[in-house]
Amino acid sequence: MDIKSLFNINPDVVYLNHGSFGACPKAVLNELVRLQKLLEWQPIEFLASDLEHRLAESRRYLGNYVGCDGDDLVLFPNPTTAINAVVKSLKLSPGDEILSTNHEYGAMNRTWKYFCGKNQTKFTAVDIPVPVSTEEDFIERIWSKVTDRTKILFISHITSQTALIFPMKKLCRRAKEKKIITIIDGAHAPGQIPLNIMVIDPDIYSGACHKWMCAPKGVSFLYVRKQLQDLIDPLVVSWGWESDMPGKSRYLDYHQWQGTRDMSVFLTIPFTIEYLKSLNWGSLTSISREQLLQFQERLCSKLDIKPMTTTPSKWQGQMVSFILADNTDPEIVKNFLFSKYRIEVPVFDWNGNIIIRISMQPYNTIEELYLFEQALSEFLN
Ligand SMILES: Cc1ncc(COP(=O)(O)O)c(C=O)c1O
Structure with missing residues (x-):
């Protein structure tokens, strides 16, 4: 099933930012x-x-x-x-x-x-x-x-x-x-x-x-x-x-x-x-979480970023954040990801740390995560 088509989200945007304001299915609207x-x-x-x-x-x-x-x-x-x-x-x-x-x-x-x-x-x-x-x-x-x-x-x-x-x-x-x-x-x-x-x-x-x-x-x-x-x-x-x-x-x-x-x-x-029950949403979100946590492991092993925990299964759900190098300007990262790759993610300064956060919902795909990896890797290099 194409889950994204059940939502109004712009199909041309890689929307990895459910955490900010959520997203509502067409049927619910x-x-x-x-x-x-x-x-x-x-x-x-x-x-x-x-x-x-x-x-x-x-x-x-x-x-x-x-x-x-x-x-x-x-x-x-x-x-x-x-x-x-x-x-x-x-x-x-x-x-x-x-x-x-x-x-x-x-x-x-x-x-x-x-x-x-x-x-x-x-x-x-x-x-x-x-x-x-x-x-x-x-x-x-x-x-x-x-x-x-x-x-x-x-x-x-x-x-x-x-x-x-x-x-x-x-x-x-x-x-x-x-x-x-x-x-x-x-x-x-x-x-x-x-x-x-x-x-x-x-x-x-x-x-x-x-x-x-x-x-x-x-x-x-x-x-x-x-x-x-x-x-x-x-x-x-x-x-x-x-x-x-x-x-x-x-x-x-x-x-x-x-x-x-x-x-x-x-x-x-x-x-x-x-x-949500009729879509079996609970099982779908468990899969999304599993995909995200595996992806996080891969990303941290490849790029110069720091995770928020070394025991993700205890501390993380469908959202993960990473710390980027100190001198990164959040606005520049955010604009790069969106203007070149149409990837929507929040990047912020948290107590002097520059943080990037990705959310994973069943309407997101592994391919979108890999695109994020490619884009962030390009930016950091
Ligand atoms: C931890 C936390 N508390 C409170 C809020 C406030 O939510 P709202 O803007 O819907 O009132 C947010 C919004 O993202 C949040 O992340």
Whole structure:
């Protein structure tokens, strides 16, 4: 099957950058348009009567997919918004600390900087050197920086620039023992790795469906443990605050309705999950990951680049990043690959390292990886 033809991606582009904004199958986009037309056909029925049930069904589907109760999920347009809702609700005292790593996403770092500036709290980014070593080393590095003032642990489940899967379960357990609130930025996790939020057991988790689950842009979620749900203020105050008709959950009342907007996109979740299942997507992505990890080994043996880990099967999924030589200009690499080979990949500066990241989805082929190898080799030589 020609998987790429199921997507709208320009066939003339070697799109090795699923990680940035995902890609949505044509069938899922058609479902979105069907729902939007339904909304426009009878807006009152759709928005005032049916929407709540439809959203509940979407949350139920998503809950089954990510391993939690659907009523502990609120749908948000993106993780940035979801995490902002959490951060802006936190009541910390001056001098309290947020512990994190030096692999976090720039928009989230800014969110914390904004919060810390207003509240005189401290954000500590623990250095996790690459190549990463063992899970124990990772946990100990973080744990060695915990103090009596540490109130929040904020960590990416899969990091953006370094594309590493960070082990979360033991860390969450340890944090719980010390009453530190765990907030996991899982933007890249749903659809890329098997995700079971209940098994990881964080306090708060946000994930994007528009990346590796291939939902249309604007579908993401916030999970909050039941006992903490009342701590989260609405980012946008609307009818659900001091509601005249409270529903069964204040959490849902506060966050779900944020004024009139097109929520059809949230309703594509059941279709998206069923559609991927019908394509046997889970098996296809396992093959893609295997191909990518083998390719990485080959590439690192041939070119002067450094991998992020020497044990890829533990730390990597369908995205891998490499460090190029220090004096490379990211824009020049990116432009070379695109202008000469039509290869779309992100190249960035991460803490002084120049990094190139490739994503592999079932719509990508081994031939595309080999073309990338040829192009990068030409550039480096
Ligand atoms: C680790 C991580 N967190 C958060 C985000 C934010 O996602 P969004 O822009 O959809 O809010 C991203 C986006 O790539 C990310 O990689």
